[in-house]
Amino acid sequence: MGSSGRSAGHRAVRRARGAASALLALALVAGLAACSNDPLADQYRAGDGKGFIAADGFEVVPIPEAERTEPVDFEAVLDTGATTSSADYRGDVLVVNFWYAACAPCRVEAPLLEEVNQLFAGDDVAFLGVNLYDGAEASQAFAETYGVAYPSALASVDGSIKLAFAGQTPLNAVPVTLVLDREGRVAARIIGQISETTILKTLVNDTLEES
Numbered sequence: 495m496g497s498s499g500r501s502a503g504h505r506a507v508r509r510a511r512g513a514a515s516a517l518l519a520l521a522l523v524a525g526l527a528a529c530s531n532d533p534l535a536d537q538y539r540a541g542d543g544k545g546f547i548a549a550d551g552f553e554v555v556p557i558p559e560a561e562r563t564e565p566v567d568f569e570a571v572l573d574t575g576a577t578t579s580s581a582d583y584r585g586d587v588l589v590v591n592f593w594y595a596a597c598a599p600c601r602v603e604a605p606l607l608e609e610v611n612q613l614f615a616g617d618d619v620a621f622l623g624v625n626l627y628d629g630a631e632a633s634q635a636f637a638e639t640y641g642v643a644y645p646s647a648l649a650s651v652d653g654s655i656k657l658a659f660a661g662q663t664p665l666n667a668v669p670v671t672l673v674l675d676r677e678g679r680v681a682a683r684i685i686g687q688i689s690e691t692t693i694l695k696t697l698v699n700d701t702l703e704e705s
């Protein structure tokens with residue numbers, strides 16, 4: 495985060511796409527890690543469906559249950575050589591992260607994603623990467639380098655997984671992270687690099703606690 499965002503202080507704002515509102519949202523996101531009360535969590539629980547967009551394009555969009563689209567159905571080949579499908583994750587909250595090895599922001603956020611993955615180990619939460627361009631060797635080397643324990647689907651082997659999520663997220667804005675509810679519907683969307691774990695932990699925890 496830039497120094498201008500930090501100096502603006504911790505100010506809660508509603509989502510807006512104007513330049514002035516975007517700058518205020520950037521200040522809010524920068525302050526999440528330091529604030530004892532998480533404004534995103536409060537707003538998400540309020541169910542108003544508002545998110546935040548920062549001046550650098552970082553965007554968080556929680557989606558109320560009543561506004562979610564149909565479940566996302568997919569099949570995929572993993573970098574481990576195994577196969578998986580959306581049916582394997584039904585009943586769990588699923589975090590899907592879109593990335594590729596040469597993506598610098600993906601490298602920065604990878605350990606943070608794994609931190610949240612470990613935090614929810616033992617809960618009904620699963621993580622799945624979607625590597626958009628690399629083969630199995632490069633994908634696994636990335637996972638080993640950055641300590642990522644969960645597998646990644648290889649879009650270079652089976653591109654149908656990109657089509658499955660095409661209507662849910664702009665895949666040209668990598669990295670992108672989605673939180674899917676127990677029914678497989680997109681419950682939240684994070685566009686851009688995750689710079690700390692607070693937002694993702696909040697979104698996963700609240701989706702996990704849904705009835």
